[in-house]
Amino acid sequence: MSVEAPRIRVLPADLVNQIAAGEVVERPASAVKELAENALDAEAGRLEIALRGSGIDEILVRDDGHGMSREEAALALVRHATSKLATEEDLRRIATFGFRGEALPAIAAVSRLRLLTRRPGDAEGTEVLAEEGREPVVRPAGAPPGTTVVVRDLFYRTPARRKFLKSARTELAACVRVVEWLALSNPAVGFTLHHDGRPLRRFLPCSTAADRVREVFPDVPLTPVEGILEGVAVLAFLGGPEHARPGARNLELLVNGRRVADRAIVAAVAAAYEGMLPAGALPPGVVYVNLDPAAVDVNVHPRKEEVRFVNPRQIYAVVRHILRDGLAGARAGGAAAGILPGPPAAVPPEETRPWRPPVPEPLGPRTFGLVPPPAPAVQLPAFPADAAFRSGAPPVESPSPGTAAEAPAAAFRPGSFAALVPAGQVFLTYLICEGEDRVVLIDQHAAHERVVYEDLRAALRSGPLPSQSLIEPLPAPLRADLLAVAEEERDALALLGFDVEPFGHDRALLRAHPAGLRGDPVEALRETLAVLAHGRGGERAVVERGLATVACHSAIRAGKRVSDAEVRALLRRMDEVDFGDHCPHGRPAWTVITRAELERMFGRR
Ligand SMILES: Nc1ncnc2c1ncn2[C@@H]1O[C@H](COP(=O)(O)OP(=O)(O)OP(=O)(O)O)[C@@H](O)[C@H]1O
Ligand SMILES: [Mg+2]
Structure with a gap:
């Protein structure tokens, strides 16, 4: 009887990391997102992002955050090593961008990665080099306070993935968009983005979300709307129906600071326009939704591009209600055209970083750094229990009498x-x-x-x-x-x-x-x-x-x-x-x- 080797075996770590990378790092923009989110989680005040060759040749992300000790830096590239989560209870209330300890090992598995870090109080920094899936090399090095990660030759070990990339311009555009929405969700943080040595974006630290929105959407007039209802705080800056375009290309949805694609919120935005949008079109702008982290599961998508609300119908109803009221009020007051007028609302100093997760607890009127009026006790209209919503399509308003439809x-x-x-x-x-x-x-x-x-x-x-x-x-x-x-x-x-x-x-x-x-x-x-x-x-x-x-x-x-x-x-x-x-x-x-x-x-x- 021959002794056969078992056909099932545990994969070596490098291979596991490469497989994970397939999910986490889809394109240069996903690596930019992960690295920048790490910097934001490290409470950086400024982020410098420099790309070469649309991020395929090189991505550099430098922050002035709290940095890492040598021991931490050595662990950073180990799979499932994270400083952001310790218990099962933490997983239910995630208030940081990261929580899985997957991103750095995944990126390192498909690139040549160099990390340089120093905690502000340490005399000496640490360098970590990872290449070819080998054990990372960790050594002392001179470094400015904060962390710099340089990722070179993305996907050089996975040519199939490289083949799936779109044109250099498209990949670069995706990176730019990531920086824009991270800037929107973190107005107090300064961002610079360079490509091949040329400056592409520069966002100075702002004291309010409104200021940052104005920087990111300089050409479109946007109407500010805000409100808090049932513990859900909504702040939106939205363009008029004449600026609506098919799909959500120019509409950013930020749930607890995290950018997501979400059908309930999209449907709510469409419904708030009360039939003024062409079919399938959405206005440009940004909708911030903040709620108790326990009411939303962020651990549902490999690149965290979706979240699951415990009660999506409530979110739909609240967002629609606040936006509809706000937009109608703005139209009545003639504010729709001249937007974001006047000086930015004053913010108390401790609120200069209003859009960093964790979400303020308890959710109060200072949630947005702007000062929304106290939440009125509004009776929400009944939630439309129609099939359109369940399928994710915006609810269809029935035609009013006398339209061509009837x-x-x-x-x-x-x-x-x-x-x-x-x-x-x-x-x-x-x-x-x-x-x-x-x-x-x-x-x-x-x-x-x-x-x-x-x-x-x-x-x-x-x-x-x-x-x-x-x-x-x-x-x-x-x-x-x-x-x-x-x-x-x-x-x-x-x-x-x-x-x-x-x-x-x-x-x-x-x-x-x-x-x-x-x-x-x-x-x-x-x-x-x-x-x-x-x-x-x-x-x-x-x-x-x-x-x-x-x-x-x-x-x-x-x-x-x-x-x-x-x-x-x-x-x-x-x-x-x-x-x-x-x-x-x-x-x-x-x-x-x-x-x-x-x-x-x-x-x-
Ligand atoms: N720029 C940085 N500044 C300080 N610490 C960092 C930085 N980048 C990474 N780290 C540390 O390295 C750890 C691993 O980072 P990594 O991105 O792999 O995982 P994560 O952020 O914890 O979770 P996720 O996989 O969800 O992003 C982090 O938990 C953090 O402690
Ligand atoms: Mg991370």
């Missing part, structure tokens, strides 16, 4: 727009037409957009959309993430009629745009890029999404006077296309009031 079947046959007689235009936006015992109200932009959209779709079947070349290329300042899209989706952009060339690290040159665009072609490009970036699918699907944006920018705007002749031309065109009821963004384009309804309104019936 009117046309009984009242008006599409296909007879041309027979209508234009009676006028109101608010420079709505066309009033009459015919066949009814008044038809048309949203000039939505209707024209639909017509243009169908035209463009037909044109696209036989090749790229007609394009208008510019004699002088137009410089288009773009955020790093959009610049990455401009590079990656060149073919789709060409089909849509855009000729764009990335230029430097913060702009592109626009050489041609779709013929027939109205308004600013750079704005049209920006929006198209944002739309192309959202979601996945083959080129066809990507182009389809861009088409709606090009149509939107080629259609008559709201706020523009139109002549009767133009209205008649539009009515004729509306008959030609398979009109449906909605513009490509999902809003109704027209609605009907019958003579009978009018007569009822005036008591004639």
Whole structure:
């Protein structure tokens, strides 16, 4: 009988670390996040982040935090070694970014890692070198107080992972975004980000979240909203519906300082806009949600990108309620446009780091460093127990009476727009037409957009959309993430009629745009890029999404006077296309009031 070696064996530590790294370190941005979070957990006041080659060649994160003793530094690269968690009870109330003792060994397993650290009170520092999965070398070294970690040649041992990385620009954009949201969640901490020696971002320490938000979103007007209800504190800075874009690209959700993707909060934001957002679109901005750490499980995702609320329905209801009230109040007060006005709210000195976990306990009015009014005793509206929420989709509001959604079947046959007689235009936006015992109200932009959209779709079947070349290329300042899209989706952009060339690290040159665009072609490009970036699918699907944006920018705007002749031309065109009821963004384009309804309104019936 031969003695066989057992087929099951315990994996060597290096291999275990590499496998763990596959989950924890997906791309350079995930390493930047882990290293920066460690620095924040070490109570750093300033973070210096320098990348080379989009973080693939090198990531350096330097902090002025509390540093490590030699003994601690030697343990830092050992799997499951952490200073942040000791008992099972701690795991239920995590108030630091880190808690697993996984990040450093995982990064070290797929790179060449050097750590240099010194506690402010120590005379000598420590250097730890880890390479090739070998036992780390630990030795004395001169070091400034704090910790510096340098990660070189990410994924050099795992070429398959390296192959999955996107373009250098996209990886860099992801790193920039990490720094931006860490800056948002830690306003009191200063951040600098360099790439290949060039400065990319610089956030000076701020005394309030509002100041930091202004730094991170310099171009978009954002309305501040805040409130505390049922122990959940919400602070948000949100853009108007006109700045909404598909998906959550420009919306950061920070739960107890941790950035997460969360359906309940997204649905609550959408619901708070009360039907003013195009379908699937979300406003830009940031929503901070702070609650008792025991009410949220952060240990549910390998890169901690999701959390699980003990009571997600409560979170949905509270966030929706606070945002809806705040946004409505801002609209009523006319504050929506001029945002974050006046000097930042004064903060008491001990509150200069309001956004560092742990969450203040008990949750009080100083939670945000701003001074929110005491929580009013508000009766929450009943939570909508609809299937849409459970599936994560924003709850659908039922259409109000008189919208196209219910009117046309009984009242008006599409296909007879041309027979209508234009009676006028109101608010420079709505066309009033009459015919066949009814008044038809048309949203000039939505209707024209639909017509243009169908035209463009037909044109696209036989090749790229007609394009208008510019004699002088137009410089288009773009955020790093959009610049990455401009590079990656060149073919789709060409089909849509855009000729764009990335230029430097913060702009592109626009050489041609779709013929027939109205308004600013750079704005049209920006929006198209944002739309192309959202979601996945083959080129066809990507182009389809861009088409709606090009149509939107080629259609008559709201706020523009139109002549009767133009209205008649539009009515004729509306008959030609398979009109449906909605513009490509999902809003109704027209609605009907019958003579009978009018007569009822005036008591004639
Ligand atoms: N910049 C730093 N300053 C001081 N101590 C640090 C720093 N980076 C890491 N450490 C120490 O090294 C330990 C291991 O770090 P690592 O990131 O691997 O795990 P963690 O942060 O505890 O948990 P997680 O895996 O969830 O991030 C930390 O618990 C901390 O004690
Ligand atoms: Mg960590």
